Amino acid sequence: DEGGQLTEAVRRRPYAVILLDEIEKAHPDVLKVLLQLLDDGRLTDGKGRTVDFKNTVVIMTSNIGSREIQEAAAEGNEAEMRSRALEVLRSHFRPEFLNRIDDIVVFHPLTPEQLAAIVELQVKQLGSRLQDKHITLVLTDRAKQHLARAGYDVVYGARPLKRLLLREIINPLALKLLDGTVKEGQTVRVDEKDGRLVFLHSSP
Incomplete structure (x- = not known):
């Protein structure tokens, strides 16, 4: 099953950091599974076993809003930079998904x-x-x-x-x-x- 690799890895090592790079490219089905994980703190694998994710930290990266961040950073407006980035995120991801994320960190462009x-x-x-x-x-x-x-x-x-x-x-x-x-x-x-x-x- 598609979730087997993830659930098996966490089942063996429950204290883990999960890095999901460029999350905006994920298939909608993957986002549905991730929504369940963030909501319930557990997933059920293809064999019917429930795996606890409560001791894992999920980090997601995204390139969405990079150009908007670049433009706002050039203007030197920190608040505007974050505002534009969040606006682009809201246009791409469903509200229920974003609402389950504890914090969103906006990185400055490289100097x-x-x-x-x-x-x-x-x-x-x-x-x-x-x-x-x-x-x-x-x-x-x-x-x-x-x-x-x-x-x-x-x-x-x-x-x-x-x-x-x-x-x-x-x-x-x-x-x-x-x-x-x-x-x-x-x-x-x-x-x-x-x-x-x-x-x-x-x-x-």
């Missing part, structure tokens, strides 16, 4: 400083993966700024950044390793030129 910090973190993780091959990865400030700009989306935040890193750094670097252009022991410097990332590498 340039936060985007830069995310880029630094992702680049650091990538550099750690290259240590096994004794390759040092160095990105210029221009390259990092390019990633921060191109890896950000108003709706999805910094989620596109990982795909961008894969497309513009990881895959090209893997090809250079395969064809011998980049060898173990080298330092690879990544810069930005005319809106594209370019690779410069030193001798081992």
Whole structure:
């Protein structure tokens, strides 16, 4: 049964956090089940067993209202930002569903400083993966700024950044390793030129 995975997981570990990402994309049947869960604190699985959810915390994320939040945040109006976000939520979800949610947290759009910090973190993780091959990865400030700009989306935040890193750094670097252009022991410097990332590498 569709609910089997969830009910079985909670039956085994009743003290749990359930994360439902992008809840606006859920099928109406899933929302009906979720409504029952939030209302009764329990679900019945396909085998007729009732599973208690009273010790679980349910967290749902949604991208609904992202553009409205962005516009209100640009105006610097905190109250308006929340008001617009809730208005969009009410237009999408049924009142009985929203009324069973304890709290709704509206997140601010990412600032340039936060985007830069995310880029630094992702680049650091990538550099750690290259240590096994004794390759040092160095990105210029221009390259990092390019990633921060191109890896950000108003709706999805910094989620596109990982795909961008894969497309513009990881895959090209893997090809250079395969064809011998980049060898173990080298330092690879990544810069930005005319809106594209370019690779410069030193001798081992």
